[in-house]
Amino acid sequence: MKNYSYVGISLVILIFGTWAVPKIIAQFSTPTMAEIGKVPNFSFTNQDGKTITNEDYKGKVYVVEFFFTTCPTICPKMNENMIKIQDEFYGNPNFGIASFSIYPEHDTPEVLKAYADKYGVAIPNWHMLTGEREAIFELANKGFNLYVAENDEMDGNFEHSGYFALVDQEGVIRSRYDDFGNPIAFYNGLDKSDLEKLRKDIKNLL
Structure with a gap:
């Protein structure tokens, strides 16, 4: 059986020369990703x-992600x-996670530390962040366009998006395109297929 990958690369070399091989291979192996927006400046603890x-x-x-430690529904x-x-990219110093608490009055650094230990946070670039509620809500709703709100009728008294945002090395929110050529923007943190897409796109950016 012929090795068609080898034949294809040989044909590229014949037509374009060796200089074109890395560029053409990259074009087919690395999908283009959308730029959703720039992450605003933030400062939390x-x-x-x-x-x-x-x-x-x-x-x-x-x-x-935006979450809170007493969340009884989707956060766990x-x-x-x-x-x-985290485990997929464990040991890579160029990967990180930012988890912003939307209930900062309760989620002090001490509470977040206990929560991190409970779940097994093990990389130094995973920061669970707390601060002024107004600033966190503005970052979520306007900076990331990930909905959060206080709602006494909801379990836990808050409602929030279960989606994850992916940010590149320059602080730009990125995502893949869907089958119709539209950016998906975010990744469902509860959906197995979306999480697989996220893993692949992290590797792409890295």
Whole structure:
């Protein structure tokens, strides 16, 4: 049986020369990703009591979520899935995660530290962040366009998106395109197929 990949590359060399091979291979192996928007500047406190800003993520690919530690509905599953993503890229210093608490009055650094230990947060670039509620809500709703709100009629008194955002090394929110050529924008943190897409797109950006 012929090796058609080898034949194809040989044909490229014959027609274009060796200089064209890396460029053409990259074109077929690396999908184009959409630019959704720039992440606004932020400054919050992590589970270790350290101030974390955009600069701490500069040069890193990272995933963003909005959650709270007392969430009785989707947050536990979201973070179980985030742990799987962490484990996939464990040991890579250019990968990180940012988890913003939407209940900062309760989620102090000490509470976030205990939550991180409970779920198995093990990479230094996973920051669970707390600060002023107004600033966190603005970052979610306007900066990322990921909905969060206080709602006394909901379990846990909050409602929020279960989607993850993917950010590149320059602080730009990125995503793949769907089958119709539209950006998906975000990745469902509860959906197995979306999580697989996210893993692939992280690798692409890295």
